[in-house]
Amino acid sequence: MTVLVYSKLKKLAEKGCWDVAEARINENRQLLEYLVYLAMEAGYMEKVEELCERYSLEGFINVKELEGSIPKHRYLQLDELSIKEVVWVDEANGLLDATRHIEEYKVVGIDCEWKPNYEKGSSPNKVIFG
Structure with a gap:
């Protein structure tokens, strides 16, 4: 092919x-x-x-x-992270607390995941909180 x-x-x-x-x-x-x-x-x-x-x-x-x-223990747990400045947001309400925390920093990294949308002309899917 x-x-x-x-x-x-x-x-x-x-x-x-x-x-x-x-x-x-x-x-x-x-x-x-x-x-x-x-x-x-x-x-x-x-x-x-x-x-x-x-x-x-x-x-x-x-x-x-x-x-x-897949056993749940195979996922990385928050308490296993050694980085002190990680703010874990797993729900919409936690976003306000995270915003207060990151206001003092010049650089912020955000990792988000969502289902891609390949349909032309349709609006993008939203970030999944789960």
């Missing part, structure tokens, strides 16, 4: 044109697996499940089951 074919599939996926991308793969197994990977990467698990069911794909990990099976 050429890089051009993969690039076109990626652009279609970024625009949310899943049906057009699926039509372009012509049931090519390698391209189909790449399309499923793109859907997984973008967080469209419904599309992943749909493609896997339609084409009887096996071997793709059910991410929901995987997330449920």
